[in-house]
Amino acid sequence: xxxxxxxxxxxxxxxxxxxxxxxxxxxxxxxxxxxxxxxxxxxxxxxxxxxxxxxxxxxxxxxxxxxxxxxxxxxxxxxxxxxxxxxxxxxxxxxxxxxxxxxxxxxxxxxxxxxxxxxxxxxxxxxxxxxxxxxxxxxxxxxxxxxxxxxxxxxxxxxxxxxxxxxxxxxxxxxxxxxxxxxxxxxxxxxxxxxxxxxxxxxxxxxxxxxxxxxxxxxxxxxxxxxxxxxxxxxxxxxxxxxxxxxxxxxxxxxxxxxxxxxxxxxxxxxxxxxxxxxxxxxxxxxxxxxxxxxxxxxxxxxxxxxxxxxxxxxxxxxxxxxxxxxxxxxxxxxxxxxxx
Amino acid sequence: xxxxxxxxxxxxxxxxxxxxxxxxxxxxxxxxxxxxxxxxxxxxxxxxxxxxxxxxxxxxxxxxxxxxxxxxxxxxxxxxxxxxxxxxxxxxxxxxxxxxxxxxxxxxxxxxxxxxxxxxxxxxxxxxxxxxxxxxxxxxxxxxxxxxxxxxxxxxxxxxxxxxxxxxxxxxxxxxxxxxxxxxxxxxxxxxxxxxxxxxxxxxxxxxxxxxxxxxxxxxxxxxxxxxxxxxxxxxxxxxxxxxxxxxxxxxxxxxxxxxxxxxxxxxxxxxxxxxxxxxxxxxxxxxxxxxxxxxxxxxxxxxxxxxxxxxxxxxxxxxxxxxxxxxxxxxxxxxxxxxx
DNA sequence: TTGTAGGCGTTATCAA
DNA sequence: TTGATAACGCCTACAA
Numbered sequence: 001x002x003x004x005x006x007x008x009x010x011x012x013x014x015x016x017x018x019x020x021x022x023x024x025x026x027x028x029x030x031x032x033x034x035x036x037x038x039x040x041x042x043x044x045x046x047x048x049x050x051x052x053x054x055x056x057x058x059x060x061x062x063x064x065x066x067x068x069x070x071x072x073x074x075x076x077x078x079x080x081x082x083x084x085x086x087x088x089x090x091x092x093x094x095x096x097x098x099x100x101x102x103x104x105x106x107x108x109x110x111x112x113x114x115x116x117x118x119x120x121x122x123x124x125x126x127x128x129x130x131x132x133x134x135x136x137x138x139x140x141x142x143x144x145x146x147x148x149x150x151x152x153x154x155x156x157x158x159x160x161x162x163x164x165x166x167x168x169x170x171x172x173x174x175x176x177x178x179x180x181x182x183x184x185x186x187x188x189x190x191x192x193x194x195x196x197x198x199x200x201x202x203x204x205x206x207x208x209x210x211x212x213x214x215x216x217x218x219x220x221x222x223x224x225x226x227x228x229x230x231x232x233x234x235x236x237x238x239x240x241x242x243x244x245x246x247x248x249x250x251x252x253x254x255x256x257x258x259x260x261x262x263x264x265x266x267x268x269x270x271x272x273x274x275x276x277x278x279x280x281x282x283x284x285x286x287x288x289x290x291x292x293x294x295x296x297x298x299x300x301x302x303x304x305x306x307x308x309x310x311x312x313x314x315x316x317x318x319x320x321x322x323x324x325x326x327x328x329x330x331x332x333x334x335x336x337x338x339x340x341x
Numbered sequence: 342x343x344x345x346x347x348x349x350x351x352x353x354x355x356x357x358x359x360x361x362x363x364x365x366x367x368x369x370x371x372x373x374x375x376x377x378x379x380x381x382x383x384x385x386x387x388x389x390x391x392x393x394x395x396x397x398x399x400x401x402x403x404x405x406x407x408x409x410x411x412x413x414x415x416x417x418x419x420x421x422x423x424x425x426x427x428x429x430x431x432x433x434x435x436x437x438x439x440x441x442x443x444x445x446x447x448x449x450x451x452x453x454x455x456x457x458x459x460x461x462x463x464x465x466x467x468x469x470x471x472x473x474x475x476x477x478x479x480x481x482x483x484x485x486x487x488x489x490x491x492x493x494x495x496x497x498x499x500x501x502x503x504x505x506x507x508x509x510x511x512x513x514x515x516x517x518x519x520x521x522x523x524x525x526x527x528x529x530x531x532x533x534x535x536x537x538x539x540x541x542x543x544x545x546x547x548x549x550x551x552x553x554x555x556x557x558x559x560x561x562x563x564x565x566x567x568x569x570x571x572x573x574x575x576x577x578x579x580x581x582x583x584x585x586x587x588x589x590x591x592x593x594x595x596x597x598x599x600x601x602x603x604x605x606x607x608x609x610x611x612x613x614x615x616x617x618x619x620x621x622x623x624x625x626x627x628x629x630x631x632x633x634x635x636x637x638x639x640x641x642x643x644x645x646x647x648x649x650x651x652x653x654x655x656x657x658x659x660x661x662x663x664x665x666x667x668x669x670x671x672x673x674x675x676x677x678x679x680x681x682x
Numbered sequence: 683t684t685g686t687a688g689g690c691g692t693t694a695t696c697a698a
Numbered sequence: 699t700t701g702a703t704a705a706c707g708c709c710t711a712c713a714a
Contacts, residue, residue: 002459002706015685020709030683047459051395055690060392062439067428080421082615087408087442091453096462098403099440112432118343118388121437199412227627260627286601287627336708345691356701361693371699395693396706 003046012040023048028058048074062096063309064122066112068129076225076253078298079128082150086126086301092133093310098122105193117145124148124309126302130161130195146312148305151195152322160308160321162301165223166196166278167203169294169327170248173276174207176292176331177246181339182274186219186244188254200250200278219244223254230257238265243341245273252277252284252293254322259287259334274335278330296327344387353381364389403437404650405463407453409470411444417566417594418622419639420469423491426643427467434651439463445472446534458486465489465650467643471502471536487653492536494661501649501662503642506543507537507619510635510668511589514617515548517633517672518587519675522680523615527560527585529574529595541591541619561587564595571598579606586614586680593618593625593634600628600675601620620670630674637668 009016014037022029022037029037054060061074065086067079083099090097098121102109111135116122124146127136132154140147141157149161177185184323187204190197201220208215221237223229230249237244238261247262249255255277267273270289277284278294304323346364350357355378363370363378370378371500406427424440431438439462443450454477465487468477468507473495481488482498490502528545532657540653542561549556562578564570571590578585579602582654587604590596596618600610608614611630618625621636645664652659 002461005709006707016708017686018684021684023714024709028683033683045459047456049396049707050462051392052458052690053399053709054392055390055396055706056690056708056710058690067425069425077418080417083424083440084408084410084442087440090450091441091443091633097440099424100432101425102432108432118386119391120343121391137590163652166420212415227623231494231627256627259629260631263629282568286572286597288604290601347691357692358694358702359700362700365693369699373699390691393706394693396690396708397692398695399706 002049003044005046005048007121008037008041008044008046012036013051025150030197049108058120059123060096060121061094062098063090063124063126063306064098064100064106064116065097065126065128067101068104068226077283078251078279081281082128082302085299086306089303089306093240093306095306095310104129105135109136113139117143124313126150126305126309129303131193132195132198133193138292146309148309150301150305153195158321160312161319162305162308162325164296164327165324166294166296166327167199167206169278169329170200170203171207172329173248173292173294174204174211176329177274177276177335178207178211178213178249180274180335180337182226182243182246183213184216184219185213185246185248186221186237186242187248187250188223188230188237188258189250190225191222197250204248217317223250225251225253227253227257227260230254231261232257234258234261235264238262238267246335247273247275249275249277252279252281252291255291255293255334256283260289270333270335272336274337276335277328280330284330284332286319292332292335293330294327297325301325310327343390344385346387346389349378349382349385352385353377362432362677381677384676399461400464400654401437401462402435402465403439404431404467404647405439405441405457406463406467406469407450408440409450410442418624419561419592419620422622422639423469423643426640427647430644430647434647436647436651445470446476450477458484465654467491467646468648472534473536474534487650489653491642491646494536499662501653501659503649503664504647505637505668506665507635507637507668508540508547510619510670511541511544512548512551512634513670514589514635515545515552517670518589518615518617518676519548519552519554521615521676521678523587524554525557525560525583525585526554526587526589527562527578528589528591529562529564529571529578529599530591531566532563537674538591545589564591566592566594568594568598568601571595572602573598575599575602576605579603579608587676588614588616590616590618593620593622593632596632596634596675597624597628600632611674611676612678615678615680617676619668621671625671625673628675633673633676634671635668636671638666641668656680 009019022034087097100112130151131204134153151163221233223233247258276292276296280293284291284293363375378508428438441453468490471492475494482554562574564574588599617633619635625632625634
C-alpha cells in the first residue's frame, strides 16, 4: 500500500491539515514547518491519491480522447501524431490523457462517451474527425460538458475548435494540377457524413470550376480514409475507359494506396499520372516518388486544443474560439511534371 | 452535477445500500426491488462516480501505457497499432487506458511512472520496447506493481511478457537474401540498449554465419527506428566504395527510409538492391515495391498482454507467463529477385 | 500558525 | 431482505 498523508503527518507529529497545506503551498504555514513537511513527504515517497483528490475536488485532472476508427485496421498516422500532441500537452499541464477507441456512430461510441461524462472521470473531451451532424457535439453540449474539436459541424451549436481551411487548400491543389495540363482529375473521398469530406470535396469542385474544367461524375469516388481503401478505389478509377491523369486523395493514406494501384497498372507516378494527398504526414516524404500533399500541423493543433480545453474547463473566456489555419501545399515529385510535355 | 446513488435511493424510498447492491448484482436483494432499482437508475442516467468507487475499492480499473518516443517525431505505426489493441482490450473488459508519452530514459519518463504508481491511478502497466537493463522493470518490480511487457530484459527479474523470436526471424531473412546471391548485406539497427536491437542483430549475424558470409563491420550501422533515420543512415551505406547489395532495416520504418535513399541514388529497389524490414505494418504493403518484412501480430499481442495483466492484477496465476511467437517472413518484391541473374 | 471536523460518493460490515 | 454506519484519502471551513 502506498504512503498516505496520514502517515506523513504521524511521522512529523503534525496534523493532516498542516501537511496538506504545506504541500499545497498555502502561506499560513511556518516556513520551517513547510521545509520539514516537504522533505519528509519526499523521503517517504508520498504522492496524493488521485482518487481521493478527485472525489474531494470534484474534478479528474484528466482529459479524454476517443480514437475514431475500426480496429484492427487502425494505423492512422494522423491519430498517432494527434495523440502524441495531446499526450505531451496533457503531461506538461500535469493532466492525464484517457484513451479509448470506438468506430464512428457505433453503439460502443455512445457507451464510452456516456460513461466518461456520467462518471465524471474526465474533465473535458477532445473530438476529431467531426461529422456534419455530430451526435457527440449535441450530447456533450446538452450535458454542458467541456469539449474542443478539430473541425466543425453543421449544427447550430457553438463550441471551440481549430480547423484547417482545407477547402482553399484543395482549390490550390487542383489549380496546381490544372496548370500542369491535367483535365481529368479524379477525387477519392470519404463518407459524406464527415465534415472533412464535404470541405475537401467542395474545394475540389471549386478548383475545377476555377480552372474551367467540367466536373465528371465518373471521376469521383468514395473510400474510407485507409491505404487499402485508396488502393482498391484507385484500381476502379484506373480501369475506366478513359482513365484519369491525376488522382487526389482525401488524405495521404488514400493517396498512398492509389500510388500502389497506379504502379501495379504499369503507370509511373510523377510522369504518367499525378497523385496527391492531404495531411503532410511523415509517410508522404518517403513514398516513391515523394507525395505532393497539403500539410496540416497535427501535433501543434493537438497541443493548442488542449490549451483551449483547459480554459473551457476553468471557465475562462477564449480569446479566439474558432481558429482557422491554412494548410501548406507541399509540391513534390508525384505531381511536379507537365502532362503535355 | 451528475446523478448520485443517494438521489436514486431517495427517489425510490430505499437506502443507498440496497440500491448499491441491486446494481452490483448481489443476490440478497428481492428480485422485484432489483427491477425497480435498475429501471430507475437507468432512467435517471445514474453512473457511479469513478473516483468514489476507486477510493473505496482501492483500485482504479485503469491500465497505463507510456508511449516511448520523442515527439513531435512520433508517428510510429507500431505504437499506433499497439495502442489500438490495448484500447480495444481495455474497453472490452470495462477498463480504461491511460496514456502518456516520454522519451526513453528521460527524466519525464521517471516522473510519469512514479506518479502513476504512487498515486495509484493505474492498476497495472504495459511496457514496450524494453531495454536490456530496463529501470522501469526494476522500479515496478521493487514496488510490487503489476506489469506485463512486450519483450524481455537482461535483468534477473521475473515478469510476464510476450515476445517475438525476432532472432530466428532475422536468421531466415538473411538466409533468404543469401539464397538470392547477396553477400554484401548491410544492417541498420537501433541503439544497443534496446533488447530488440540485440536480438535482431544477433539474428543477422547468425544468419551471415550460417551462410558462410564474413561479417563486414562497415556494413553495420545504427539508427533510431524512424524513417528519416533510416534514410540518412542508408545514404551513408550507399556511399561506400563497395556498396551493399542488400539492406536490412531493424524495423519497417528504417527500411522505408532506406528505400528512399536507394531510389535517390538511382538504384531500383527489387533489382539493383534488396531491402527488407521488420514489423509487417500496413505501410509495408504499399511501398514501391512492396517491402519484404517479418510480420508480428502487434494488435493481437497488445490484446493478449492486457489479458495477462488483468490476471496479474487479480493475483491469478498465469498459465504461461513467457510467450514466444514466431514472426512470419513475408517475401515481397523488394527482395524477391536473384542478384546474379 | 496549527488543529478539529465534516464531507466528497461509494462499498462493505454488521445489525435489524 | 433491508438499513444504519463506518471507512477509503484528501481538502477546507472554522475554531483554537
